[in-house]
Amino acid sequence: MDEQRYxxxxxxxxxxxxxxxxxxxxPGCATYGxxxxxxxxxxxSDIHWGYDNPKVNPDSKGTLRKAIATVNNLEQPxxxxxxTGDLTQTxxxxxxxxxxxxxxxxxAAELKAPKVxxxxxxxxxxxxxxxxxxxxxxxxxxxxxxHKGVHFIVLDNISDPAPILGAKQIExxxxxLARQQPDAPIVVLTHRPLFSLYPQWDWxxxxxxxxxxxxxxxxxxxxxxxxxxxxxxHMTGHIAHHAAQSLMFPLSPVGTAPQKTQLPWxxxxxxxxxxxxxxQATAAGTPQRMQELPVKA
Amino acid sequence: MRRFAxxxxxxxxxxxxxxxxxxxxxxxxxxxxxxxxxxxxxTFSQPEIRLKKxxxxxxxxxxxxFMHGFSVPDFNVRADVVPGKAVEVTFTPDRSGRFAFLCDxxxxxxxxxxxxxxxxxxx
Numbered sequence: 001m002d003e004q005r006y007x008x009x010x011x012x013x014x015x016x017x018x019x020x021x022x023x024x025x026x027p028g029c030a031t032y033g034x035x036x037x038x039x040x041x042x043x044x045s046d047i048h049w050g051y052d053n054p055k056v057n058p059d060s061k062g063t064l065r066k067a068i069a070t071v072n073n074l075e076q077p078x079x080x081x082x083x084t085g086d087l088t089q090t091x092x093x094x095x096x097x098x099x100x101x102x103x104x105x106x107x108a109a110e111l112k113a114p115k116v117x118x119x120x121x122x123x124x125x126x127x128x129x130x131x132x133x134x135x136x137x138x139x140x141x142x143x144x145x146x147h148k149g150v151h152f153i154v155l156d157n158i159s160d161p162a163p164i165l166g167a168k169q170i171e172x173x174x175x176x177l178a179r180q181q182p183d184a185p186i187v188v189l190t191h192r193p194l195f196s197l198y199p200q201w202d203w204x205x206x207x208x209x210x211x212x213x214x215x216x217x218x219x220x221x222x223x224x225x226x227x228x229x230x231x232x233x234h235m236t237g238h239i240a241h242h243a244a245q246s247l248m249f250p251l252s253p254v255g256t257a258p259q260k261t262q263l264p265w266x267x268x269x270x271x272x273x274x275x276x277x278x279x280q281a282t283a284a285g286t287p288q289r290m291q292e293l294p295v296k297a
Numbered sequence: 298m299r300r301f302a303x304x305x306x307x308x309x310x311x312x313x314x315x316x317x318x319x320x321x322x323x324x325x326x327x328x329x330x331x332x333x334x335x336x337x338x339x340t341f342s343q344p345e346i347r348l349k350k351x352x353x354x355x356x357x358x359x360x361x362x363f364m365h366g367f368s369v370p371d372f373n374v375r376a377d378v379v380p381g382k383a384v385e386v387t388f389t390p391d392r393s394g395r396f397a398f399l400c401d402x403x404x405x406x407x408x409x410x411x412x413x414x415x416x417x418x419x420x
Contacts, residue, residue: 092405126403161364161403199370200397202409259397260409 039079039148040280042071042113045226046246048123049107050089050100056249056262059270063247064107066295067276072112078278079147081113084226084244085121085158085191087137094132097124101136117145121191121226122158130159142169144176151180155190157205163192164207174214188215188223193243195236201260203228212236230273231292245275245292271295329353329389336365336378336400339407346398347416348390355387366401369415375401390417 044067051060059066071081087108088100101124108116120133120141130141141156153176157165165173180186188194194208205211215221216237223241229251232243250273252261266272275294329352335342336358348354358367360378367386368375374388390396399412 090403090406090408122403127405158403162366163401163403196370199368199401200399202399202401206401259412 038280040076040278041147042078042081043084043224043226043244043277043279044071044081044247045084045244045276046086046121046229046248047083047104048086048089048246048248049104050091050096051248052089053249053262055264057274058265060248063271063274063295064104066271066297067247068107068110070293070296071276072110074278078113080115080117081111082117082189082224083108083119084189084224085119086123086226086246087118087121087133088124089248090123090127092127094128097128097132098136101132105136117154119154119156119189119191120158122161122163125159126161126163130156142172150185150187153186153188155188155194155211157190157192157194157208162206165205165211166207170207170210170214173211177214177218180218182217183219185220186215186218186222188221190223190225192227193225193234193241194223195234195241197228197232197234197243198254201254203254212239215239224277224279242277242290244277245273247274247276247295250274270297329355329387331355331357333357333359334367336360336367336411338362338405339400339411341398341400341411341413344413345416346413347418350390350393350417350419353387353389355385358384358386363404364402365404365411367398368401369396369398371396377402390415393417393419 047064049064051057053060057063071078087104088097091097091100118137118139120130120137125133125141134141141159142154144151144153146152153173155165155173156169157163160166192205192208193203194205194211196208197203216239219238221239223239224244225241226244226246228243229246229249230243230253231245232253234241250263252263263273271294275292278291278293280289330348332343332346332354334346334356337360356367358376358378360380362380364380365378366375367378372388372390374386376384376386378384394417396415396417397412398415400408404411
């Protein structure tokens with residue numbers, strides 16, 4: 001397996017562009033057909049509703065609302081919005097877990113988009129294997145959907161405390177992929193990194209390589225995930241993996257702290273390190289693009 | 298005669314204990330160090346464990362409350378620590394330095410802080 005790690009600068013240089021917008025390894029960069037319409041979607045991640053540490057985020061109750069207000073006023077509204085897990089801060093109390101999920105659900109309902117999709121993170125679902133999440137948010141823990149010619153696959157690597165995908169889900173993925181053409185544009189959405197980014201900080205999926213191996217024969221695959229609370233880009237062979245920022249607290253990147261660290265609030269630069277992502281599928285012949293957007297004070 | 302028998306029995310007993318101790322010492326030398334470690338929400342009983350490079354170590358793990366994980370990714374060591382079961386992992390650190398160990402089964406509110414370090418020295 002040709003596995004490489006890139007800094008953000010390297011990744012942008014590789015893509016040949018600078019600034020916040022850069023060509024990604026998204027499916028369809030080379031093969032996106034003339035007949036496929038443009039669309040964009042938004043990735044919101046790691047909301048951790050219920051988190052309370054003013055030294056890290058003194059606006060823990062307002063940050064998501066600010067992001068929602070910004071998204072609702074975007075010049076180019078998204079076709080859909082997806083929350084990539086850790087909607088709530090974990091709690092050992094099942095009643096509080098349900099309350100946090102309900103509060104989150106009610107706030108997310110304020111988003112103005114044709115479609116809002118969800119899946120769980122380990123904070124939402126590991127302690128009860130997704131029971132409260134499915135009761136309040138609803139829907140299965142892993143699923144697929146198609147949008148304007150792109151096949152989206154949501155993988156669950158969090159409802160087992162292990163954390164694993166598990167043999168049943170890997171078999172399900174194999175069956176789903178068997179129905180796709182080798183050049184089909186495929187986007188995988190998941191919470192934890194599928195590759196072993198840094199297992200020393202629990203940034204891995206134990207059997208994630210099984211999923212990557214299944215995806216490898218497909219030419220146009222990109223993975224969007226959360227969990228690590230900062231922007232990160234990585235290639236496993238031709239498959240690009242893009243981690244998103246959090247909307248509650250940033251975590252130190254690997255190599256910048258001896259331990260996994262929640263970065264303290266910077267009063268001079270409020271909301272620094274927090275944000276969300278827009279992903280654009282542009283017209284045929286031009287690459288698809290991503291943009292990391294900050295939370296505005 | 299009675300005194301001779303008593304001395305003989307005492308000598309045999311001492312020899313037996315000495316033999317046991319010698320055998321235990323020999324076993325210990327082969328197996329290396331043995332360290333007991335309790336994994337409980339949300340800490341390990343020893344946040345730092347000091348080891349010698351090249352010397353085998355057995356970590357004897359127990360948990361009272363949850364199936365925690367014990368993982369040392371740098372040495373490719375991991376185990377599930379099932380409550381009520383004694384779990385042992387044996388390995389030989391082949392590098393010196395500071396290496397993280399962690400619970401890698403999500404166990405609750407304090408899971409993100411349930412970790413420690415192996416401090417491996419050359420001598």
